[in-house]
Amino acid sequence: MSQIKFYQGENVPLEMHKVRIVQKLNLIPVEERLQAMGEAGNNTFLLRNRDVFLDMLTDSGVNAMSDKQMAAMMQADDSYAGSETFYRLEAKMQEIFGKDIFLPAHQGRACENIISRAFVKPGSVVPMNYHFTTTKSHITLNGGRVEEIFIDEALKITSDHPFKGNVDIDKLVALIEKEGAGNIPFVRMEAGTNLIGGQPFSMENLQQVREVCDKYGIMLVLDASLLADNLYFIKIREESCLDKSIREITREMSDLCDIIYFSARKLGCARGGGICTSRADLADEMRELVPLFEGFLTYGGMSVREMEAMTVGLDETMDMEMIDQGPQFIEFMVEELQKKGIPVVTPAGGLGCHVDAMEFVDHIPQEQYPAGALAAAIYIVSGVRGMERGTMSEQRDDDGNETISNMELVRLALPRRVFTLSQVKYAVDRIVWLYENRRLIGGLSFVEEPKVLRFFFGKLAPVSDWQTKLVAKFREDFGDSL
Ligand code: F0G
Numbered sequence: 001m002s003q004i005k006f007y008q009g010e011n012v013p014l015e016m017h018k019v020r021i022v023q024k025l026n027l028i029p030v031e032e033r034l035q036a037m038g039e040a041g042n043n044t045f046l047l048r049n050r051d052v053f054l055d056m057l058t059d060s061g062v063n064a065m066s067d068k069q070m071a072a073m074m075q076a077d078d079s080y081a082g083s084e085t086f087y088r089l090e091a092k093m094q095e096i097f098g099k100d101i102f103l104p105a106h107q108g109r110a111c112e113n114i115i116s117r118a119f120v121k122p123g124s125v126v127p128m129n130y131h132f133t134t135t136k137s138h139i140t141l142n143g144g145r146v147e148e149i150f151i152d153e154a155l156k157i158t159s160d161h162p163f164k165g166n167v168d169i170d171k172l173v174a175l176i177e178k179e180g181a182g183n184i185p186f187v188r189m190e191a192g193t194n195l196i197g198g199q200p201f202s203m204e205n206l207q208q209v210r211e212v213c214d215k216y217g218i219m220l221v222l223d224a225s226l227l228a229d230n231l232y233f234i235k236i237r238e239e240s241c242l243d244k245s246i247r248e249i250t251r252e253m254s255d256l257c258d259i260i261y262f263s264a265r266k267l268g269c270a271r272g273g274g275i276c277t278s279r280a281d282l283a284d285e286m287r288e289l290v291p292l293f294e295g296f297l298t299y300g301g302m303s304v305r306e307m308e309a310m311t312v313g314l315d316e317t318m319d320m321e322m323i324d325q326g327p328q329f330i331e332f333m334v335e336e337l338q339k340k341g342i343p344v345v346t347p348a349g350g351l352g353c354h355v356d357a358m359e360f361v362d363h364i365p366q367e368q369y370p371a372g373a374l375a376a377a378i379y380i381v382s383g384v385r386g387m388e389r390g391t392m393s394e395q396r397d398d399d400g401n402e403t404i405s406n407m408e409l410v411r412l413a414l415p416r417r418v419f420t421l422s423q424v425k426y427a428v429d430r431i432v433w434l435y436e437n438r439r440l441i442g443g444l445s446f447v448e449e450p451k452v453l454r455f456f457f458g459k460l461a462p463v464s465d466w467q468t469k470l471v472a473k474f475r476e477d478f479g480d481s482l
Pocket of ligand 1: 057058059060107108109110132134135190194223225226262263264265272273
C-alpha cells in the first residue's frame with residue numbers, strides 16, 4: 001500500500017524537487033533551551049523562533065514555496081478593488097473545484113467565522129467527523145454545539161484502518177433523527193482530520209454522508225485545509241480511485257459538497273483562505289460578512305502577493321509528485337519511531353507525526369497535561385518544537401472543570417518540502433533517547449490560564465524539578481554535545 005519510493009532496498013522517500021534557497025538554523029545548548037522553555041511558560045507556542053532548531057509546531061504558513069509561486073508574486077496587481085490577481089485566483093478556484101463563487105478570507109478560521117455567523121444559530125447542532133479547535137470555538141460562540149460522529153477506530157492509536165477520518169453513518173442518522181434536521185445547519189467534513197492525527201476520510205464515506213444530507217435536506221460543508229493529504233491517501237488507498245487523477249478526485253469530492261472552505265496556509269502553500277460554493281443563496285448569506293470582517297471582496301484580508309502564490313500553489317497541489325512528499329516523510333518518521341517502540345498514531349497520516357503521550361508518559365495524569373509536558377521535554381532535549389494536542393488544547397466547562405481530551409498527542413508537524421531526511425532522523429534519535437528516560441518527565445500545571453484557546457498563550461510550570469534532572473541526565477549521556 002505504501003507509495004514510498006525505494007532506494008537501494010531501503011524504504012526511503014525521494015524528493016522530486018531540489019532546494020534553491022536555504023535559511024540558517026541555530027541550535028542553542030540544552031541549558032539555554034531549558035531556560036527558553038521556562039520563559040515560554042512551558043508552552044511551545046510562546047517560544048521565540050531564534051531558540052528553535054527544527055520548527056515542527058505546525059505546517060501552517062511555513063511550507064516551502066516553489067520557484068513558480070515566488071515568480072508569480074512579482075506579477076501581483078495591487079488594487080483595493082477589482083485586482084486582476086483576484087480574478088486569476090477566482091478562475092483557478094473555478095477550474096479546480098468547479099464552483100463559480102469564491103469569497104476570499106485572510107485564513108481558515110476567518111472562513112469559519114463567516115460560515116458560523118451565517119448559518120449557526122443558538123441551539124444549532126453541527127455534526128462532524130471531528131472538531132478542530134478554531135471551528136469548535138466559532139460554532140460555540142454563535143450558540144451552536146459540535147457533535148462528533150467518528151467511527152470507533154478513529155480514537156485507536158494503533159490501527160491499520162485506512163480511513164480513520166470517516167463518519168459513522170448510523171450515528172449520523174441517529175443524531176439527525178434525535179436533534180431534528182431543522183436544528184442542523186450543516187454537516188462538516190474535515191479533510192485530513194487534524195486532531196486525530198491527520199487521518200483521511202474516504203470518497204465512499206463522503207458519498208454516504210451526501211446521501212444522508214440529501215435525504216434530510218441538510219447542507220454539506222468541507223473543511224479542505226488538509227485536502228492535499230486526504231487526496232493523496234484516497235488516491236493510494238481507495239480501490240475505486242486508484243486510476244483517477246488528483247484533479248478528478250478533487251472534482252468528485254467538490255461536487256458532493258455545498259460549501260468548501262480552507263486555510264491556504266496549508267492548502268496551496270501560501271497564506272490566506274477562502275470559501276467556494278456554486279449556490280447563490282448560500283453565498284448571499286455570507287458575502288456581506290467578507291467586507292465587514294476581512295476586507296473588500298477582491299482581496300478578503302490577503303496580500304495580493306500571497307494570492308498569486310496561492311493560485312500557483314493550488315495548481316501545483318493537483319500534482320501527485322508534489323503532494324506525496326509530506327505524507328511520505330511522515331510515514332518514514334512514524335516507521336522509524338515505531339521500530340524503536342515509541343507509541344505513535346498509525347497508520348501514518350498527513351500533517352505530521354503524532355506521538356502518543358498517554359502511553360509515552362503514562363505516569364502523568366491527564367490533569368497534568370502529559371502531551372504538554374512531553375512537548376516541553378522534547379524541546380529541551382532536542383530543540384525540536386512540537387505542539388500539544390490533548391487536554392491543554394481543550395477548554396474548561398462552564399463550571400471550571402477540565403475537559404479531558406480523548407487523546408494526548410504531541411504533534412511533530414512536517415511542513416511540506418522544508419526539512420531534510422537527516423533532520424527527521426535527528427528528531428527521531430532524540431525522541432528515542434527521551435523515551436529511554438521517560439520516567440524523568442513530570443507534569444505541568446497552569447500559572448496563567450486564559451479562558452478561550454488557552455493552549456495558545458497560557459503559561460505553565462513543572463510540578464517538580466523534573467526538567468533540571470532531565471537536563472542533568474542529558475549532560476551525562478551526551479557530554480559536551482548540544
Ligand atoms: N481547519 C483545519 C482543519 C485546520 O487545521 C486549521 C488550522 C484551520 C481550520 C484554521 O485555519 O489557521 O488558517 O485560521 N490549523 C493550524 C494547525 C493552526 O496548526 O494545525 P487557519
